[in-house]
Amino acid sequence: MTHKLLTDGPGEKMMLLGNEAIARGAVEAGVAFASTYPGTPSSEISLNLFQISKQTDLYFEYSTNEKVALEVSAAAANAGVRAMCIMKHVGVNVAADVLMTLAYIGVKGGLVILTADDPFMFSSQNEQDNRYYAKLSGLPMLEPSSVAEAKEMVPRAFDLSEKLGEPVLLRTTTRINHSTGIVSFGQVQTPQTRGDFTKDPFNYVCVPAVSRKLHVRLLENMDRAEELAAASEFNFVEGDGTWGVICNGVSYSYVADAVQDLDIGDRTRVLRIGFSHPVPGSLIKDFLKACDKVLVVEEGEPYMEEAVKAFAQEAGLTLPVRGKDKDLFSRLYEFDPALVRGAMARFFGVPYSPPVTPDLSDLPELPQRPPNLCAGCSHRATYYAVKKAAEGSDTIYPSDIGCYTLGFLPPLSMADFVVCMGASVGAACGFSKVTDKKVVAFIGDSTFFHSGMAGLVNAVFNNHNFTLVILDNSTTAMTGHQPHPGVDMTDMNMDGYGRVSIEAVVRAIGAPHVTVIKPFKVKKSIEAVREALEFKGVSVIISREACTLYAKSLNRLNSRAFYVSDKCRHDRGCLDDLGCPAFYLRNEQVMIDPDLCVGCAVCAQLCPENAILPLKA
Amino acid sequence: MNQNQTTRLIIVAVGGQGNLLASRVIGEAALASNVPVRMSEIHGMAQRGGVVESAIVFGNAESTIISDGEADILVGFEPLETLRALNKCNPQTLVITNLSPLSPATVSAGKSVYPGLKEIQRLIREKTAKLIAFDAAALAKEAGSVLSVNMVLVGAMIQTGVLPLTAESVKEIIRTKTKERFVDVNLAAFELGFSKADASS
Numbered sequence A: 001m002t003h004k005l006l007t008d009g010p011g012e013k014m015m016l017l018g019n020e021a022i023a024r025g026a027v028e029a030g031v032a033f034a035s036t037y038p039g040t041p042s043s044e045i046s047l048n049l050f051q052i053s054k055q056t057d058l059y060f061e062y063s064t065n066e067k068v069a070l071e072v073s074a075a076a077a078n079a080g081v082r083a084m085c086i087m088k089h090v091g092v093n094v095a096a097d098v099l100m101t102l103a104y105i106g107v108k109g110g111l112v113i114l115t116a117d118d119p120f121m122f123s124s125q126n127e128q129d130n131r132y133y134a135k136l137s138g139l140p141m142l143e144p145s146s147v148a149e150a151k152e153m154v155p156r157a158f159d160l161s162e163k164l165g166e167p168v169l170l171r172t173t174t175r176i177n178h179s180t181g182i183v184s185f186g187q188v189q190t191p192q193t194r195g196d197f198t199k200d201p202f203n204y205v206c207v208p209a210v211s212r213k214l215h216v217r218l219l220e221n222m223d224r225a226e227e228l229a230a231a232s233e234f235n236f237v238e239g240d241g242t243w244g245v246i247c248n249g250v251s252y253s254y255v256a257d258a259v260q261d262l263d264i265g266d267r268t269r270v271l272r273i274g275f276s277h278p279v280p281g282s283l284i285k286d287f288l289k290a291c292d293k294v295l296v297v298e299e300g301e302p303y304m305e306e307a308v309k310a311f312a313q314e315a316g317l318t319l320p321v322r323g324k325d326k327d328l329f330s331r332l333y334e335f336d337p338a339l340v341r342g343a344m345a346r347f348f349g350v351p352y353s354p355p356v357t358p359d360l361s362d363l364p365e366l367p368q369r370p371p372n373l374c375a376g377c378s379h380r381a382t383y384y385a386v387k388k389a390a391e392g393s394d395t396i397y398p399s400d401i402g403c404y405t406l407g408f409l410p411p412l413s414m415a416d417f418v419v420c421m422g423a424s425v426g427a428a429c430g431f432s433k434v435t436d437k438k439v440v441a442f443i444g445d446s447t448f449f450h451s452g453m454a455g456l457v458n459a460v461f462n463n464h465n466f467t468l469v470i471l472d473n474s475t476t477a478m479t480g481h482q483p484h485p486g487v488d489m490t491d492m493n494m495d496g497y498g499r500v501s502i503e504a505v506v507r508a509i510g511a512p513h514v515t516v517i518k519p520f521k522v523k524k525s526i527e528a529v530r531e532a533l534e535f536k537g538v539s540v541i542i543s544r545e546a547c548t549l550y551a552k553s554l555n556r557l558n559s560r561a562f563y564v565s566d567k568c569r570h571d572r573g574c575l576d577d578l579g580c581p582a583f584y585l586r587n588e589q590v591m592i593d594p595d596l597c598v599g600c601a602v603c604a605q606l607c608p609e610n611a612i613l614p615l616k617a
Numbered sequence B: 001m002n003q004n005q006t007t008r009l010i011i012v013a014v015g016g017q018g019n020l021l022a023s024r025v026i027g028e029a030a031l032a033s034n035v036p037v038r039m040s041e042i043h044g045m046a047q048r049g050g051v052v053e054s055a056i057v058f059g060n061a062e063s064t065i066i067s068d069g070e071a072d073i074l075v076g077f078e079p080l081e082t083l084r085a086l087n088k089c090n091p092q093t094l095v096i097t098n099l100s101p102l103s104p105a106t107v108s109a110g111k112s113v114y115p116g117l118k119e120i121q122r123l124i125r126e127k128t129a130k131l132i133a134f135d136a137a138a139l140a141k142e143a144g145s146v147l148s149v150n151m152v153l154v155g156a157m158i159q160t161g162v163l164p165l166t167a168e169s170v171k172e173i174i175r176t177k178t179k180e181r182f183v184d185v186n187l188a189a190f191e192l193g194f195s196k197a198d199a200s201s
Ligand code: SF4
Pocket: A372, A373, A374, A376, A377, A378, A379, A403, A404, A473, A477, A478, A547, A548, A549, A550, B048
């Protein structure tokens, strides 16, 4: 079946997720090349392009990390083909080294770098505002306000990139990526899939003498970009009142609704900034001159507010300009319609009564429902083995980014320090050097390839003393089961891929003590971990078992549920140490929900009474 | 049903209960009926058994999310989560909830207590305009699969007439856009939910 985003029907309307709309925009732009490292909230863009690449000439790859992804796409674009590189906001930190100097080199074919920011941190470790990457690198940035506009912006971003000879940053936030709206399809451009590279070392080889010249060109490009931003249809004004509002991204939709709800359309003048770097000074100054006071509505940092205030100063204007302020907007989290409506009413002095919320003070304390590792998740089994093996010793558990991070909650409590992708290994080096505690670091398979390998090389070279547990479940589980270099792609019926063995890599790095365990074999795993913990130096455990959810989706799970028989003596080790979500209590008796249990048999092996048994088939 | 009027629907569920499909069916029905619609939902980490929320805004609005106190209708796929989402309601809000509980891990482990179902209903009734509450899991089983809880609740919310969608338009989407082998079960679930809400009102 043809992928729905390949539909060739200009004018046709479809309900699309923001990320699908962006993928469709790429198809309409004739994108020929795409690379990514998966990360929420950007993952579905890549997933759709991956599927599309199987049906078209599009080249798509899951690269090992965002830096590699950007290098790959940057070269493709400099060979003249349209390339797109997709990542979450923190991924840009990883790719930043390439980004900064790529801005000097520029591109031949269009290159659009998508950064998906995550205000409120629905699925991220921070809520950094990546508009500052545009400012830092000098690259142009576009920001859509709706799902429909996100699709429209992609082809325009490619045109802009080719016009300026620079990569363009397309910045979304979770509320664009994961909103759904009605999108109307445009014309699909036929991609140009082959390129060529002409040697030109004095423009491509960034030695100091060349870079000094290229930086001059970047600044000239920024001037040209600012002129384009001032004339861009993505920066538009609505209304002709004297109450000014400057906004971007999703905030624009809240502002538009607030203008309606407060019925102040005849008094307001709204400047929506969609081409947000370089900030168009002439446009802002003209706007300010027409206003008595201005409110800047932007999630995250006061990126526009600072620019607007600087432009006001240059133009000798003294009108009030406010934004981030304890009575108005915070730098924290997301905005919502009522918050923006309330702030606008206060700032402009419009009568307004906020929505009535029920008095919830008499509600009992509600049990929390944090996300949890699936029933039968192999990580839970590995954590159990490490916990038992380390019993009695003082431990520090640096961990990393993935499903397994969820093991930080009780009853597992198996993560003490999590910063960013790959950091568990480096952190283990530091902790083991300055403390007397036993350090055991955890990292997923995909994360190990992403940025854990360099940490392990460091550990071996500097002769550190800790145990690294690599949780190898043959997929990138957290973001929706994308492949990684250790995966056997023929499992997914895909040929033409190589495969990198984690064990071979670890041995080649020279880790002096390497063991592979099957975590569902509880006793053997505990023994192997114990040995690794006793080893002085770098010991590595590779815990190999497929992600249960993934195995289930591939129909590879031979599940036979277990039950708790009447031999149970209420020892509750199963509940208190393992905490599989298939367990529940009925009248103080531990039970297993047969619909949730996948039959991993881990609980059965740790029950001292052998009371947990498989249900008869 | 005035199509320009704004109607705001919140669906709360536990990851894995099929709320994404429910909102897609509703959104597609709106598209097919020419009703402006926008939605947003949370993907990613929350889907590992955490709380998931979809916001669906019909009619004349740009926003895709719904602020506290601004839902016209709240549909909860799980009673505790319906109660937890009461901050989205106001005294005029209509609430529909499944009464079949899913225990959070802390309750299963005996570390915290799940509030009584009667108490949950009393609290919701006291703070909102109206509550329609029933065991949607039982109806889903009756329809042929416990996985069709989502369609039972879609049936119930359509019956109330709060959403600017007809039953026929939604059923047409179930017929054409849900997985073929589940169409019959899904339609049966929709009907059971629809009649149940009818009987409760
Ligand atoms: S998706 Fe896989 S790795 Fe993630 S919690 Fe579930 S079983 Fe574990």
